[in-house]
Amino acid sequence: MKKILLPLAAALAFAGAAHAAPITTAPSPFNVTVNLTSVCSVSSAPTAVVFNYTSLGGAVASTGGNYSVTCTNNLPYTMALDAVAQTFPTTGLNYTLSLNTAGSTGTGAAQAFTMTGGMVAGQGGTCAGQTCSETVVRNLTITY
Amino acid sequence: MNATRAAAARAAASRPLRRPAVFAACLVTAALATASGALYAASVSAPFHVELLLFPFKDVAQCDRTVSGANVQVSCTSPAPGPDQRFMLHVYRAGTEVGMVDGTTAPGTVTSWKVVRIADRDFLEIVVGW
Numbered sequence: 001m002k003k004i005l006l007p008l009a010a011a012l013a014f015a016g017a018a019h020a021a022p023i024t025t026a027p028s029p030f031n032v033t034v035n036l037t038s039v040c041s042v043s044s045a046p047t048a049v050v051f052n053y054t055s056l057g058g059a060v061a062s063t064g065g066n067y068s069v070t071c072t073n074n075l076p077y078t079m080a081l082d083a084v085a086q087t088f089p090t091t092g093l094n095y096t097l098s099l100n101t102a103g104s105t106g107t108g109a110a111q112a113f114t115m116t117g118g119m120v121a122g123q124g125g126t127c128a129g130q131t132c133s134e135t136v137v138r139n140l141t142i143t144y
Numbered sequence: 145m146n147a148t149r150a151a152a153a154r155a156a157a158s159r160p161l162r163r164p165a166v167f168a169a170c171l172v173t174a175a176l177a178t179a180s181g182a183l184y185a186a187s188v189s190a191p192f193h194v195e196l197l198l199f200p201f202k203d204v205a206q207c208d209r210t211v212s213g214a215n216v217q218v219s220c221t222s223p224a225p226g227p228d229q230r231f232m233l234h235v236y237r238a239g240t241e242v243g244m245v246d247g248t249t250a251p252g253t254v255t256s257w258k259v260v261r262i263a264d265r266d267f268l269e270i271v272v273g274w
Contacts, residue, residue: 039186040186040188041188042188042189042190045190045191045192046190046192047192048192048193048194048195049192049193049194049195050195050196050197051194051195051196051197052197052199053196053197053198053199054198054199054200055198055199055200057199062194065192067190067192086194088194088196091196091198093196093198095194095196097194117194125198127198127200129200130200131197131198131199131200132196132197132198132200133195133196133197133198134195134196134198135193135194135195135196136193136194137191137192137193137194138191138192138193138194139189139190139191139192140189140190140191140192141187141188141189141190142187142188142189142190143185143186143187144185144186144187
């Protein structure tokens with residue numbers, strides 16, 4: 001029995017060795033592609049621009065108007081208002097708005113900006129009561 | 145039948161001549177598509193409020209002051225102050241606002257004023273003559 005087993009074991013061992021020897025590895029490169037769509041968003045909408053104006057009084061500057069924009073890193077963008085000079089429809093007072101900067105380049109993080117407003121002196125306006133208040137909606141547009 | 149064949153043959157013969165034009169049209173179309181993609185700009189808008197608080201002129205007199213040594217002369221534009229005028233003064237010390245005085249007075253002339261300083265607060269005393 002031993003005489004049979006020994007040659008069989010040897011044959012199996014040889015066969016195993018013969019199988020192990022030719023195993024090789026070959027790199028198989030492949031591509032990973034990303035399609036990045038750049039984008040901008042108004043991460044913090046502009047706070048209200050507020051004017052406190054005295055009829056026939058002096059020129060005033062606005063308060064508020066702070067906002068922030070978040071754009072993809074390195075993405076250039078511009079900012080614009082729907083109009084620079086406008087008139088309050090009810091009181092008939094003229095005012096102007098301007099952005100502290102017209103554009104920038106995205107960083108991937110929120111970038112803070114401010115818009116400022118002004119009203120020239122000497123406007124009378126229309127107001128029947130002790131005080132009058134008026135609110136209008138304007139638009140800020142980011143183009144990228 | 146022969147005429148149909150002849151027409152087909154003429155059409156086949158003319159195809160190679162038309163191909164360059166077709167290719168050119170395709171190239172122009174592709175170029176325009178690329179250009180339009182390159183020029184395409186996206187935008188996003190954000191509405192915001194512009195608020196106005198308007199004070200009628202009759203309620204406010206605009207004043208200015210002239211400093212000459214220890215004398216301060218305050219002159220107000222029209223409308224002439226009527227009874228029970230309200231005055232608001234901002235009190236500064238070393239360039240820093242330390243408080244505001246909000247009071248009422250009658251028509252007249254401020255002849256003197258001084259800041260009275262006590263332990264934890266200051267008072268502004270105004271003497272008015274009329």
